[in-house]
Amino acid sequence: MASYILKRVLQAIPLLLIISFIVFSLIHLAPYDVIDSITTPNMSNDQVALLREKYGLNDPFIVQYVKWLSQMLHGDFGYSLINQHSITSELAVRLPNTIRLVLPAYITALFLAITFGLTASANKGKFLDRAVDAIASIGIAVPTFWLAMILIYQFGYRLNLFPIIGMHTIGKENELADFLAHFTLPYITLTVAFFPELTRYIRASANEQITEDYVTVQSAFQATRWEIFSRHISRNILIPIVTQIGLALPMLVTGAIITESIFSWPGVGPYLLSATKSLDYPVIMTLLLLSATLVILGNLLSDVLYAIVDPRIRRGGKAS
């Protein structure tokens, strides 16, 4: 197992290099650069040229890339070109904030999805199934930003139940109740954003299991539907669920960009958005590499969890 994991990790390195090169090229192909985004009509050409020189933007593309890469390999993510803040220290604050929001929402969504998905599948073709399907369809169709604005308007403004900006009231940084009040609306928004697709996925997986032979056998043995679902099907759909969990890993970084921006949640989302608008390339590159790494790790995690969940895979054919 350990050697397998190591092999997979080593395989990921060239992939990350290629990804970084592609993203760097794309940023370079953009019709303007970070200096253009901060240039005002009052700035003289001299001053603009001076800034370009200072940030090494006059170097050839490859030189810029190699410089950035070697810095990266020394474990230095560099600084934002806009406000010169260290990206590492910025992420040290923002990443936990994002995880604090995305993780509970994702886990809630997963539980809702398992409940709804299995319920729908157990009542295939009946009213409950159609209802779940309708809810999931509506959920998929509702844009996150719109839902967020509706929640802000109804619960934040009209009913005045919750604050709508940031993560804390200033001066109450350590109060749990204050945090939860700020947390509620973005959390609901994200949960609603995550759960419909998961629901459909689980419903489809369970429907697939129902057609399997073992279900027919169990039915023949007079097992109740509840027994079949709770003891057999639910265990078998763990595999697709585990896949989903692995694939969801990068969401911990980029899972809430829109929601965070709307609620001014001090996470990775607003940081990446404003960096992208101004082509602040060190920030964009760092975040994209981070999420690419998580995609690769997520896939690896899926495979490892598979083996843990499913004895057939774990024993790799050693079973008789």
Added chain:
Amino acid sequence: MKKLKYGAVTLLFATAGLFLAACSTSSSPNKATTSKTETTKDASSFTYAISGNPASLNPINTSDRWGLTVTNMIYSPLVAIETDGTQKNILADSIEAAKDGLSVTVKLKQTIKWSDGEKLTADDVVFTYTQKAKKENGNADKLWIGGKPITIQKVDDYTVKFSLPEPSAAAVNNIATETFIIPKHIYKDVADFSVKELPVAPVGTGPYKLKTYKTGEYLAFEANKTYFGGTPAIKNVTLRIIESNDTAKVALQKGEVDAAVVLPSAISDLDSHDITVYPYSETRVGYLGLNTKSDALTNVKVRQAVLYALDKSELNQAAYLNKKYYSTPNSFLPPSNPFATESVNTYKTNAQKSKTLLAEAGVSDLKLNIGFSATDPAQTVQATLIQQQLKKAGITVTLEGGDGTAIFSELKKPGSTKYNLFLGGYIMGNDPDLYAALFKTGGSSNYFQTNNAKTDQLFDKAAVETDPTKRKALYDQLQKEVADDARIYPIVDNKKILAVNNRIANVKKANLVPIYTFEDLSKLTIK
């Protein structure tokens, strides 16, 4: 192995269950959370929503809106310029330009203290300007004339003298304003002033002191008790960063913030019992630019034909809804500028004249494109209207909405012909010489790509003319020439609209000014 499997699965579900338990407490409306707005209704604090992080908090080189807003709260300039162009002494007691236009002498007020209790002296002023005039610190433009820097020397403890390399009429304006004086005794050991944040806690002469800055969240300030304008009435000020316009509006409506900038279209949603709107001019000029290098527009008659086909008042009514929220410029200077003149050709709508001019130029079936920022609602409306208005004169326009930065990066390229027409805006400042960057041949922001010897000469002459009357006459002529050249069609001086919660009083006294929002925040009070 079997044990491992059950262990892992149980663990997975157990942790998930824990999380769920933690979450379920929050998804039911919690009684303890109804503290919502009481905290912001705090009688000692004022919260203003800003749309992004300050790009630089270093007073030597800051040039972005929020960076300047913050700097203006912590530090003070020698002189402030009012919206109507008059000067107001802040740290300066008097300011005098020599007759020959080669030097400016500034006397300082003698009672001003830094927030750490030290006295402000000429040394601080000399120190500040010496750092600012260094090109490598990134904000020296206004302190250089004809490729040489302005030098500064101390005359006595409260007098400094600026020496100019060549005569300049704009010097007083350019030297004394927008440079925020920093204390030498605090910053003398700083090695590098080109950074965006100085490595020492700020000490200033402004009404507020910076307490904490959390990037992406807020900047918190407290009153500076030693402020020379009197101790500020409001003890704490918070600039809260809210990037989404819509969120800022709702936060204002529910009282989570006390003030925010809003668009004209949002005003009807605001309850006038709770919120008052204050429109104020930012001396901005929003304009339609004509690329004089692009094939279709090289002939001045064709350019004039385009302008005669346009209807300015329709463009503004559509984009800004109400005359309260904009004024209409005639020339390239904003209407409130003391040098602005009305005796220029304003191209009053005349479709017949437009057609005649096109016929004279021998052009038929003219096809143009227009570049504008697709994310800017006002520009989008105006571009669409321009398309319709020009259609009446038989000119076909294709809309090329895009990213504003990308469009202007393209326009800055010498010889670029990608766009015939483009929508833009500038806030250049008070002295008309500052506008040379836009209208002089080779100017750093000459997006129109004009190469006009006549207007170049006028700019050069007016820059060194120290007699105010003669200087005004030169600029009158200059504005007329630029209008006749039909390179720019000034559309609007659209006002910024600050919406403020009614519990905050004396907004007018704090004086709303371009860029900084409040000239002097210490004047605000809470009812």
